[in-house]
Amino acid sequence: MSDWSSQRERSTRSAVRLILWIALHLGRAPARTLLYPITAYFLLKARPQRRASRRFLTRVLGRPARMTEVARHIHCFAATILDRVYLLAGRRELLDIHLHQPELVTDRVAAGQGFLLLGSHLGSFELLRALAIEEARMPLKILMYPAHNPVITELLHALNPTIAGSVISLDSPKPLLAVKESLDAGYAVGLLGDRRMPDEPAVICDFLGRRASFPSGPLSLAALTGVPVILPFGIYRGGNRxxxxxxxxxxxxxxxxxxxxxxxSQLQDWVRRYADRLAHHARAAPFNWFNFYDFWEDEDAVSQA
Incomplete structure (x- = not known):
């Protein structure tokens, strides 16, 4: 399995600023036309991501993936990033968003109960973050490494400065203390459970018929805090849906x-249960899989890392 954290960001500040200007000043339709040359660029230039997309789609579709499907995969990812701009700019009316079982979240918020939102790179986790800020209905903190994708992160934070204040950095001196304080104050704390850093403890799970490495830290944190865990999946359906x-x-x-x-043994069972739910949604919405790197372990990988 390749190290996702070593992939370099291909965006430049000038390119992202141009796209943001077009999105906010010319409208969503003209901005979406830019997704086609962006897709073509990544299809031609981003060989590791293109290869990872094709491998994933081949596995989840059960047949060799066509290049048009790889293009659709990349286009889907680019579309969700563009729509994040509109959410952060307070333009939710441009999007048709349907919430399923929102009471799992809203009831806990109303009761002032802290909980974990254990997300993934399937669909748009950032959609939840933007909705929480835009609607102010869910007090939310995100536990993350903000140094990854710094160009896009910096410019989106500039678009809506509130989002920067919602981050609990894993690079900070005492991130677990900040998590506990947030949960005690009734916040939801969001984190991702499908990527591990090098040397991070992990569990090897069967994922879509082959072994993949999942970090054990998120579910160890859930056990440590003792709060409820909710899985969110923000699935893009095409268009504005x-x-x-x-x-x-x-x-x-x-x-x-x-x-x-x-x-x-119990921790492994919990991680595998999470991997099973992720696999379920990956099969249902394969073009929403946004882990563009070699996700699976080699065939001769050890059973525990």
Whole structure:
């Protein structure tokens, strides 16, 4: 499996600024026409991402992926980034967003109960973040490494400065203390569970018929905090349509505190359960898979990393 964190960002500040200007001053339709040359550029120039897209689509579709499908995959990703601009600019009326089981979130917010939103790179997790800020209905903090994709991150933060204040940086001195304080204050804390950093503890799971490495840290954090865990999936349907699904994953992730072997076994079970739900949604919406790197382990990989 390749290291996703080592992939360089291909965007430049001038290019992103131009796209933002067109999006905000000329409108969504002209901005969406830019998605086609952007797709063509990445299809021609971004060989690792193109190869990873084709491998994933071949696996999830059960047949060799066509180049037109790889192009559709890249276009889908670019479209969600563009729509993030409109959400952060307070232009939600341009998008048709359907929420499924929102009460899983809103009931907890109304009760002042902190919880974890364990997301992924399937669909637009940033859609949830932008909705939370734009509507101010869900107090939300995001646990992340802000240094990844710095150009896009910086310019989107400039578009809506509120979003920068919603970040709990994993590079900060005491991120776990900040998480606990946020949960105690009734915030939802969002984090992603499908990518691990080099040397991060992981669990090898069967994922779409082949072994893949998932970080164990997010579910260890869930066990440590003892708060409910909700899975969100912001699925792009094409055009201006999105379906946002919320799933109850666990009221509490419990791990044995005394028996280390039993604890590790329980943690592996929880991570594999998460991987199973991710696989379910990946099959249902394959062009929403936004992990553009070699996701699976080599065939001779060890069973535990």
């Amino acid at each position: 999105y379906d946002v699904y919320f799933e109850r994953f666990a009221e509490r992730v419990e791990l044995d505190r005394h028996d280390r072997a039993r604890r590790e």
